[in-house]
Amino acid sequence: MTAAPQEQTIAAGDEESRSRGLARLVRAIGLLRESRLAMLGVAIVLFWIVVAVFAPLLAPFSPTANIRPMQPLLSVAPNGGRFWLGTDHLGRDILSRLIYGARTVLIYAPLATLSAYAVGIMAGLLAGYRRGWIDEALSRLGDLVLAFPALVLYIVIISKFGASGFNIILAVTLASGPGIMRIVRGLVLDLSGRAYIAAAQLRGESALYVMLVEILPNCRGPIIVDACLRLGYVVVTIGTLGFLGLGLPPPNPDWGSMINETRQFALIFPYMVVSPCLAVSSLVLGLNLLADGLREISARD
Amino acid sequence: MNPVAPATAADAKPILELDGLAVSYFARAGEVPAVTGVSLALKRGESLGLVGESGCGKSTIALAIMRHMSGSGRIVNGTVRFGGRDMGGLDAEELRAIRGAGIAMVFQEPMSALNPSMTIGRQLVEVLTHHGMMAEHEARKRTAEVLADVKLPDVDRVAASYPHQLSGGQLQRVVIAMGLLARPAVLLLDEPTTSLDVTVEAGVIDLIAGLRQRYGTALVYISHNLGLIAQVCDRVAVMYAGEIVEQGPIADVFGRPRHPYTAALLRCIPVPDADKYQRPLAPIRGTVHLPQDRPPGCGFSTRCEHAVPGTCDRAPIPLEPTQDRADGLVRCVRWRELDLREKPLPPAAFERESTEEMLLTANELEKHYPVPGEGWRAVMGGERRWVKANQNLNFRVRRKQTLAIVGESGCGKTTFAKVLMGLESATGGQIVYQGVDLGALPVAKRDARLLRSLQMVFQNPDETLNPSYSVGTQVGRVVRKFGVERDAARVRGRVRQLLEMTRLPAAFRQRLPRQLSGGQKQRVAIARAFAGSPSVVVADEPVSALDVSVRAAITELLIDIQREHGTTLVMISHDLGLVRYIADRVVVMYLGQVMESGTADQVFAPPYHPYTEALLSAVPVADPTIARTRIVLEGEIPSATNPPKGCPFHTRCHRKLGDICVNVKPPEHRTGDGLHRIACHIPLPELERMEPVFRRGRPAAV
Amino acid sequence: MGRLIVRRLFYLVVTMLLASVALFLLFELSPEAVVVNELGPYSTQEQRQIWLEQNGFNRPPHERYLAWLSRFAVGDLGHSRLFNVPVAQILATRLGNTAILAAFFFAALIPLSLSLGALAGMKEGSWLDRVISFICVLTASVPPFASTVLLSAILVFSLALLPGTSSMMDGFSYRELIMPVAVLVLYDFGYVARMTRASMAEVMMTPYVRTALLKGLPYRRVILSHALRNALIAPFTVIMLHVNWLVSGVIVVEFFFAFKGFGSLVLEASLAKDLHLLEACTMTTVVIAVCTQLAADIGYMFLNPRIRFK
Secondary structure (H helix, E strand, O other): OOOOOOOOOOOOOOOHHOHHHHHHHHHHHHHHHHHHHHHHHHHHHHHHHHHOOHHHOOOOOOOOOOOOOOOOEEEEEEOOEEEEOOOOOOOOOOHHHHHHHHHHHHHHHHHHHHHHHHHHHHHHHHHHHOOOOHHHHHHHHHHHHHOOOOHHHHHHHHHHHHOOOOHHHHHHHHHHHHHHHHHHHHHHHOOOEEEEHHHHHHOOOHHHHHHHHHHHHHHHHHHHHHHHHHHHHHHHHHHHHOOOOOOOOOOOOOHHHHHHHHHHHHHOOHHHHHHHHHHHHHHHHHHHHHHHHHHHHHHHO | OOOOOOOHHHHHOOOEEEEEEEEEEEEEEEOOOOOOEEEEEEEEOEEEEEEEOOOOOOOHHHHHHHHOOOOEEEEEEEEEEEEEEEEEHHOOOHHHHHOOOOOOEEOOOOHOOOOOOHHHHHHHHHHHHHHOOOOHHHHHHHHHHHHHHHOOOOOOHHOOOOHHHHHHHHHHHHHHHHHOOOOOOEEEOOOOOOOOOOOHHHHHHHHHHHHHHHHEEEEEEOOOOHHHHHHHOOOOEEEEOOEEEEEEEHHOOOHOOOOOHHHHHHHOOOOOOOOOOOOOOOOOOOOOOHHHOOOOOOOOOOOOOOOOOOOOOOOOOOOOOOOOOOOEEEOOOOOOOOOOOOOOOOOOOOOOOOOOOOEEEEEEEEEEEEEOHHHHHHHHHOOHHHEEEEEEEEEEEOOOEEEEEEEOEEEEEEEHHHHHHOOOOOEEEEEEEOOOEEEHOOOOOOOHHHHHHEEEEEEOOHHHHHOOOHHHHHHHHHHHHHOOOOOOOHHHHHHHHHHHHOOHHHHHHHHOHHHHOOHHHHHHHHHHOOOOOOEEEEEEEEOOOOOOOHHHHHHHHHHHHHHHHEEEEEEEEOOHHHHHOOOOOOEEEEEEEEEEEEEEHHHOOOOOOHHHHHHHOOOOOOOEEEEOOOOOOOOOOOOOOOOOOOOOOOOOOOOOHHHHHHOOOOEEEEEEOEEEEEEEOOOHHHOOOOOOEEEEEEOOOO | OHHHHHHHHHHHHHHHHHHHHHHHHHHHOHHHHHHHHHHHHOOHHHHHHHHHHHHOOOHHHHHHHHHHHHHHHOOOEEOOOOOOHHHHHHHHHHHHHHHHHHHHHHHHHHHHHHHHHHHHHHOOOOOOHHHHHHHHHHHHOOOOHHHHHHHHHHHHHHOOHHHHHHHHOOOHHHHHHHHHHHHHHHHHHHHHHHHHHHHHHHOOOOHHHHHHHOOOOHHHHHOOOHHHHHHHHHHHHHHHHHHHHHHHHHHHHHHHHHOOHHHHHHHHHHHOHHHHHHHHHHHHHHHHHHHHHHHHHEEEEEOHHHHHHO
């Protein structure tokens, strides 16, 4: 059934316009509510965001303090507190490290994703709207980068420039940018055949205006879904680098490094590795579920 | 036309009966009734048309007959009987035996109805083998016979082809062959020619009418096009808002409608022998209600001119027999007292515009595209092929007039619009507007004044507005951009004026495009185009994607605004009926070249170009009092990449002279005041002896 | 077809050239890093100078690049400092090992993900679809580095069912392959199954499936000969392009299980800044990427008659 919208559906008043952007956001979340899995995703992601923001309040100990090594779960700390998740081989409280680790990953992963999107969107808009040699050059460059397995690219870059937050952002931008560009370019190619783009050209709008104002907002659905997935992937990447010993330099807590540092004790003290594994997996699961929910909504719209 | 199958005693019993069929869709919001209580009976060999605008539930009926409901749809009431058996009581295996063999269905969009990765032959043969009707080799023989019956050339090649290797017209024939293959008693056709060009459509319609007689199949023909129904069917059921509002023999229903909706629909379509000055269209007010918002009582009451509050909008209205004609039914409480015969209207309240001032002059205009090269050899240069989208276009447009450019797909009409608007540059010749050659001036180089004076209305209402911004924002942007107004409050005022001009409520300023119907979007697009008071507006098929009644409303709106603003309108269309109605001057194009041009009166009366003649005869006409010459062209429109030499129309021309048409470019005859031009090898005196295509009088049998 | 292959090969050469220049710029332009890595942080300036001269680092960069290129072009991949053997030798051994791993990976992945995906997509929204879809999201959310640890904790340490390393010290062992393959499949089948599901669900919605049903074909026949055939075109391409993804995946797994394959070689080469080895490894990944792309294109052509018969 194609439903032709009716005049009665919405009573549009003048006062409505101001809060419309906000209303749309609220409605989107309202739509998400219909999918229980999507809500679970939202809950997980929100949980980790809260943990990261309030890390200093939530963490019972300093994440870098060497207190008492190899304490099991729920053991009592010297100051009378508890090591809820035990301590690692250097005597650091695992729960506190987990909480601060959320901070690390939730700072660098979104920053890196954002930076990759900034580059990818601009390149995709240019390639898709301008076409011709710009498209050819950008697409070839993208293909070149994509010919490298992502992790190889990361390893080469990090081993050359060293492990730092900035370099991770740089590496993610380089490795993800071309993929984002491809998506945006495809969307732009599709959208630029629409009549409203021709209408904008016919009233003499500049190329920049057409790209940013007429085209970009209509790409938002697929871009937001992809961003959620990609954010999850960047979380995995940061973890993987830490796991390979290429993560942020110690003693900064980061989930991948925590696993790497303690995996030799996994046989005797499995709790040391299991909790960071669960932490990273749950965050990625949350982002994936959220992306699924958003995809359903945008497919319905 | 419409031969009735020989009636025997056995035929008297209906083969397909619908009794109080009701179908609902179950959405998040709850139950949405799509079809409410439809009863129909179809006799063996009979053909019944189901006509109505989109959303009236006609396709739902077809799928309900097949008992194939999509995920959310369900038959909530009523029965469907096929050969006396209740389809609802069948198990899956019995149902499967009827599908395809007892009742077959032909869908619109033949390309997507066929499996892209299976040959045509296999897709046909499996119908027979899986119904256990015959063995593989016999099935292949039968398939070849039926493919020949649907007049496909080179049957073996077709059977070995994949769908993408055939044209749209050929595929539609394949799909019809697939429907007929198992010799079903009933064939359901759902808009089977919607995606086809008019001349190709005419061929398919003829084929369906012919095959129906040969195979003795009963047809249910679903369409929004009253003219097509009139050509194919004996009886018609007119649907509105999920119910049948009128039913009866075609000539009766269309000749003397009893339901106000039927009468109103007929007043929405142009007749082929009158234009906007002689018989203005009368759009139906309001829009179709969503199923969940249908009014009580008569579904049409809110839009009906004859509705009486308190009488029409109370209780459900029964379908009553009209005693004066055979099995006529009507669902209207006032049908006895109403006289719905079309009254001759007072002549149009406006005069024909007669300025002599030339506004646009196309002079040998030419647009060739390089064919996108394949492989690196093409990139390096070397041989290049060209699509000649426009060749030697010559014509002139006077101020305030309407020029229509008409032709089928691939004729280059849209390319011309793009060149005129500066979205493409001409590769030769000029198109001069106020001393400026527009063909050489791409849109980026046009100044604000020129941009403002040339605007466009686009075809697809769903793509014409940016879905991210409200109506007010989008129209306001044009007002500001063209410097009509700058101050925010005054821009808003101007936007309100423009919405009012296109008969939209001021509150629509706040709406996003997806909150508008197709017709409303097109109104906003018209408001946007006229925001800078342009002197020329190009309208590229502005109404072809709309429903019949909306089409009439938008057409009238365009004409009104054009007259108020003294705008020159360049209308691009494939619909000759519409062109006849709206245009002052007409250019007929075929494969990038002008076949005929002149004033509307000149083009629509003999002498015709043979192509114009064929196009005219392919226009579906609902009015039973109009007779016409039937010309069905052979074959398909050749590809624009590789057009025929000589006269481009020679491959399909029914009046082809011989080799001269194949090899030599036709000369241009000039008649009338010298402005009526026909490019044809046939000598002018012979062309002048042609009969008019349409004749008013009693319906003639062909 | 021939034209496509020629174009791809041309493109392969260009990509390899660009990639080698990029790597060269990254590493060889700053030989100091290499030498520090080679001689240790406490080596004297003098020692470093001598080492650089001995290894030909004092020549201008473009000369060094061209010299490397001309040797590379004739198949001389140079000498690995890290392993002290010719690069070609170690590369061949390691690639062979990873090829075995990859073969088992695909042998498990393809039937598992395609059948689950097709089952889920056949009836979108059914409980089977929901269960499969959720399992897919769940498994795809556990990164390989986490699942190596978790799986080992369960299967190796707690239950002692499988060996915890796959170094194949005592010759080739299938038992040692199980863990790495399991980790890779676990992370990846969800992704491929979901692609398959989406493709299948899309095909089930097409008018031609409706046509097939309404012409009275049995449901089985509609699924097997109309739907599946078209639904598997997209996942096929995805699986082919996964070879490239696999190279990333094996790095983690080989690192953890001490499997002597190509992935651990890449990691070791870059950590040790063994330039010749790293250049050769990267060139190999580019070749793999372009060749699988080519194979995917050719396969796509065979599966899709629209392209096969123009």
